[in-house]
Amino acid sequence: MAYVVIAVIMVAALITDATFLTHLIVAGVKPDLPLLLVTSFGLLYGPRTGFLSGLLGGLLQDLLYGRVVGLFALTKAVTGYLAGLATGKVYRENPLVVAAAFVAAALIHDGLFYLIFWNSGHQVFTLGVAGLLGVSMLYNGMTGPFIHRWVYSWNIFERTKRLFDRNRRRQAGVAGL
Amino acid sequence: MKEFISRNRSFILASVVVLILVSLMSFTARERERISALERALAEVTLPLVKGFSQFGTGVGNWAVAIAESGHLRAENEQLRDQLGRVTALEIQLRELTTENERLRAMLDFKASTSYDMVAARVVGRSPDNWYQTVTIDKGEADGVARNMPVLTSRGLIGRISKTTAHSATVMLLFDPDSGVGAMVQRTREAGLVDGQLGSPYLRMQFFSRDAQAAPGDMVITSGLGSLFPAGIVIGEVVKVEQGQYGLVRYADIKPAPDYGKLAEVLVLKSTAPTPTK
Incomplete structure (x- = not known):
């Protein structure tokens, strides 16, 4: 159930990125909202959730805006999984550590995408890519802690579970009558 | 064996998923004639949201700009820029038409016309990642609108349609590394291929001849080779010419004529053959 909610959030994040956030492009880069969410899910709930939310968000990105189906699913799932390995080590109380985790996530995600892209024989302007990567890391590191705080306070899994339990109790009550 | 599987269940499952994704990528890596039903359905379902978000974003963006600048000056500046762009494009087009006309008159006494069948569309979204260079338009x-139709603005060519659904379409911009258009330098008539490079702020033209004489400031237009794009549409201006490794190939960096950062309305060329005037 929680993953359905995550899917809806991911679609909203993708649309926001494709429309509203195009006004926040700095040096050709805008914040990767789905990546920030995947990193945050991984950091808070572990490698399994990081992997699955990355897989879900990436697959939706591939289907909605991508060209090669599976490319963003792979890069985001791997990033989510690796972010999950840092669960318990990154606390929201320390914004610098949280920011560093988001910088690392951007490096892993964009670096992996670049490697796959380069390996498939595309023309690449290495200096330009390095610049984009640098700005992307900086941008994600600056915006990530805010998203992380929101994901932490929203506590999606606990809320969905509570909602699910409440509905189940209500249904059981109706059946009992 | 059983114990090994149960102990490493998560890792094995993740590996299987990764394998599936890699095979999915190899299946979809080549340009597809039609997108899947799932992709089509997702695009259709989310289109109203995309339109709404886009309008809201544009509204907020304009509001912020209006605060930052004086509203009057901005409007005037925009109008003058647009006029200048149109005049430049017209001048280049005129020059191209004149030379073309002279050649054709001499050979065939042929009367050419530039009236194409076009449809205007609004840009409602951009690719959410920082790598692919695509925009979504509200016509499908x-x-x-069909796949491979050229897309332009009043200032020149911006790309071609790569994906379509019933009410929207994706435009692959010339900056996209997967794009490619037959081009030539207007002054020297030297032909080549223009495409995008990942991470570069310029388009790159690879000349067919290694002795190409193009120079900075030369205008680059479509050559009409390859049948996707009609000849004579402005692409951009040469900013740098260089010899490739080992001196076998000659390249030029092209600054595109349209402003890709401010794409709002575009024209889709429904037919690459001009409609004959009566």
């Missing part, structure tokens, strides 16, 4: 198959 229902409006006669």
